[in-house]
Amino acid sequence: MxxxxxxxxxxxxxxxRPTLVELKNVSVSFGRISVLKxxxxxxxxxxxxxxxxxxxTGKTTLIKIINGLVRPDEGYVNVLGCRINxxxxxxLISLRHQIGYIPQNLGLVKILTARENVLMGSLARIGSxxxxxxxxxxxxxxxxxxxxxxxxxxxxADIRVHKLSGGEQKRVAIARALMQNPKILxxxxxxxxxxxxxxxxxxxxxxKLKINLDLTVIMVEHNLALARxxxxxxxxxxxxxxxxxxxxxxxxxxxxDIWTF
Amino acid sequence: xxxxxxxxxxxxxxxxxxxxFTLLNDAFPPDMSLFSVSLKAVAxxxxxxxxxxxxxxxxxxxxxxxxxxxxxxxxxxxPVRVFLGAIRTMPSxxxxxxxxxxxxLGPFAGVLATVMYTTGYLGKLQxxxxxxxxxxxxxAMSGMGASKFQLxxxxxxxxxxxxxxxxALFMFEYxxxxxxxxGFVGAGGxxxxxxxxxxxxxxxxxFMLILIVFVTVxxxxxxxxxIRDRYLMIK
Numbered sequence: 198m199x200x201x202x203x204x205x206x207x208x209x210x211x212x213x214r215p216t217l218v219e220l221k222n223v224s225v226s227f228g229r230i231s232v233l234k235x236x237x238x239x240x241x242x243x244x245x246x247x248x249x250x251x252x253x254t255g256k257t258t259l260i261k262i263i264n265g266l267v268r269p270d271e272g273y274v275n276v277l278g279c280r281i282n283x284x285x286x287x288x289l290i291s292l293r294h295q296i297g298y299i300p301q302n303l304g305l306v307k308i309l310t311a312r313e314n315v316l317m318g319s320l321a322r323i324g325s326x327x328x329x330x331x332x333x334x335x336x337x338x339x340x341x342x343x344x345x346x347x348x349x350x351x352x353x354a355d356i357r358v359h360k361l362s363g364g365e366q367k368r369v370a371i372a373r374a375l376m377q378n379p380k381i382l383x384x385x386x387x388x389x390x391x392x393x394x395x396x397x398x399x400x401x402x403x404x405k406l407k408i409n410l411d412l413t414v415i416m417v418e419h420n421l422a423l424a425r426x427x428x429x430x431x432x433x434x435x436x437x438x439x440x441x442x443x444x445x446x447x448x449x450x451x452x453x454d455i456w457t458f
Numbered sequence: 459x460x461x462x463x464x465x466x467x468x469x470x471x472x473x474x475x476x477x478x479f480t481l482l483n484d485a486f487p488p489d490m491s492l493f494s495v496s497l498k499a500v501a502x503x504x505x506x507x508x509x510x511x512x513x514x515x516x517x518x519x520x521x522x523x524x525x526x527x528x529x530x531x532x533x534x535x536x537p538v539r540v541f542l543g544a545i546r547t548m549p550s551x552x553x554x555x556x557x558x559x560x561x562x563l564g565p566f567a568g569v570l571a572t573v574m575y576t577t578g579y580l581g582k583l584q585x586x587x588x589x590x591x592x593x594x595x596x597x598a599m600s601g602m603g604a605s606k607f608q609l610x611x612x613x614x615x616x617x618x619x620x621x622x623x624x625x626a627l628f629m630f631e632y633x634x635x636x637x638x639x640x641g642f643v644g645a646g647g648x649x650x651x652x653x654x655x656x657x658x659x660x661x662x663x664x665f666m667l668i669l670i671v672f673v674t675v676x677x678x679x680x681x682x683x684x685i686r687d688r689y690l691m692i693k
Contacts, residue, residue, distance in 0.1 A: 298602055317612055
């Protein structure tokens with residue numbers, strides 16, 4: 198880790214930066230099955246926050262709570278100053294416009310091209326009638342091309358997504374999420390099927406874009422090495438609840454012992 | 459039990475062969491003088507099937523979307539499914555009787571009958587196809603705050619397009635066959651001629667008409683197979 202990065206980390210962890218996401222004692226069950234129990238989380242603006250934990254502890258559910266796809270049974274959830282508990286559906290939709298979301302399997306529409314998938318991220322800004330005819334404003338087309346270029350995908354912009362490699366599809370999903378111009382980027386274990394080198398390359402691209410766009414990234418990550426290298430703050434989710442990990446290096450051997458990755 | 463109830467007695471087939479030979483003797487050779495009339499009649503049948511499928515497809519699509527449980531709540535899907543089930547219960551021939559009574563003899567009644575059955579049938583196939591699409595893109599787009607309309611336009615329709623086109627082609631093939639008998643109740647097409655010549659026991663003319671129907675159905679099946687191969691493979 199370079200000295201400038203350490204300095205940036207120190208700045209990011211200072212309490213003066215506003216909190217964008219705050220969860221207190223959140224619990225969720227699906228029927229009789231308890232998925233999340235007593236989870237608390239605080240994410241400051243501009244950080245890369247990692248969520249780690251063994252399989253089945255509700256990390257994906259936690260991500261879905263943050264963008265309002267799942268409502269908690271108990272606890273307090275505040276995202277971008279908006280209290281999610283009890284919000285109307287329309288309010289949740291306008292909140293989601295500010296949150297980029299990359300699900301575990303990316304959720305790309307395979308029959309559409311890379312550019313069309315990226316343009317999906319601009320739907321919140323464009324009227325439904327215009328988009329119905331796939332007429333996108335010039336500014337949005339330019340923006341999508343800029344993002345595709347930054348992620349090295351411009352030559353493949355007009356290729357249907359199912360023809361792209363796994364790594365390229367992930368870049369399309371990143372570009373689509375950034376096309377929203379989000380304040381927060383939620384990424385759910387989307388690097389899990391890549392080898393370390395490719396995952397590291399994509400993470401470096403995200404970090405570069407994060408700095409340019411003043412983005413806050415919350416990512417579920419199974420790979421502890423990636424979490425250690427790229428996350429400024431980390432929360433561990435366990436069946437008993439959540440744990441803020443202040444000294445990741447001290448905790449890492451314990452995680453490796455307890456969890457099967 | 460069923461065999462007894464349905465009076466299934468294979469030995470009745472042997473003496474029945476004599477009647478079949480009499481029929482074939484009367485039917486051969488087919489009356490070629492009816493060729494141009496047959497072509498006109500089969501063209502009308504094809505038009506009934508085409509219009510019925512097209513309008514039925516246009517009507518079934520919104521019903522199919524409203525009936526999909528991964529898009530709408532039970533309060534919407536259940537009434538839509540009941541409605542589609544109700545109109546599917548009656549075959550197109552019975553719908554033709556209803557429309558002939560309602561608007562009179564002619565191909566328009568045949569078109570309306572085909573529309574009704576197509577809507578019921580395609581609507582069901584479509585909501586099943588929509589429910590079978592990959593849920594990930596739906597969730598991803600919902601997570602980004604897309605409206606229901608945007609979800610339908612950019613996820614549901616592209617993801618299920620292959621199924622929808624394939625079902626529409628299948629329905630057209632089915633409607634071509636079904637439309638041939640709509641004329642039996644006065645709803646236009648080649649069925650009207652078949653029924654008339656059957657009544658006068660002119661089997662050579664009937665055979666000519668059936669031959670034309672047979673060739674038409676084979677050609678339609680072949681064309682739709684080619685369309686499937688050409689457009690419905692993801693390339």
